[in-house]
Amino acid sequence: EVQLVESGGGSVQPGGSLRLSCVGSGFAFNNYGMHWVRQAPGKGLVWVSHSRHDGTITKYADSVEGRFTISRDNAKNTLYLQMNSLRVEDTAVYYCTRGAGYNLGYWGQGTLVTVSS
C-alpha cells in the first residue's frame, strides 16, 4: 500500500523558515517524481513544486521561486521542502504527492503551516 506521511508543519513568524518532510513507503520511491501542493484554509489547491525521481530537475510555482527549495534523499525515501522568507500568504496545508506520468496519483494527509505574527 502506498503511503505518504508529511511532517514538519507548525507556526512561524513572517520571514521565518520551516522544513517539511515526506516519507514514502509501499513503492519504489526512487522511481517516482514527487510534488508539493498546498491549500490555504477554505481555498483551492495550488501546485507548489516538483522533483524528478533522481532530484536532478526541480520546478517551482512563481509564487515560491527563490524562497522554497525541494529536495529528496532516495536512500531515506524522503522528500523535503525547505521554506524560507515565509509570508502570511504561505499559510496552508501542504500535501506531498507522488507523480505518475503527468498526474498526482497518491497524496499524503498534509501538514499545516501557519505564518503569523
Added chain:
Amino acid sequence: QSALTQPASVSGSPGQSITISCTGSSSEVGGNKYVSWYQQHPGTAPKLIIYDVSNRPSGVSDRFSGSKSGNTASLTISGLQAEDEGDYYCCSYTSTTIYVFGTGTKVIVL
C-alpha cells in the same frame, strides 16, 4: 500561472448527470493531453479520479468520465449519488513544464 477556470458550484438530484467545465488556454489544457481531475471531501486529502483527460485509475467508479475540446476539459458524473458531494479540481500540465490547478467546483447533491 493563473488558475484554470471552473464554475464555483454545480448541483443535481440523485440519479442525474452533471458536468463540470475546466477552461484554460493553449498553454495548458488545449496544448496537451495531461489533464487530471481530483475529488476532495471535507477534511481529507484529494483523490485522483481522472488522468490524461479521460482515463480512470483502478477502483474509481465508471460513473466518472472525462473529455476535452479545445481549451476546455470536462468532468461528467453520471447517476449522481450523495457520496459524490464534495469539491472537484482539474489540473493541467503546462507548456512551461509545471502544473496548474483549476479554481475548484463544489458539487451539491440536492
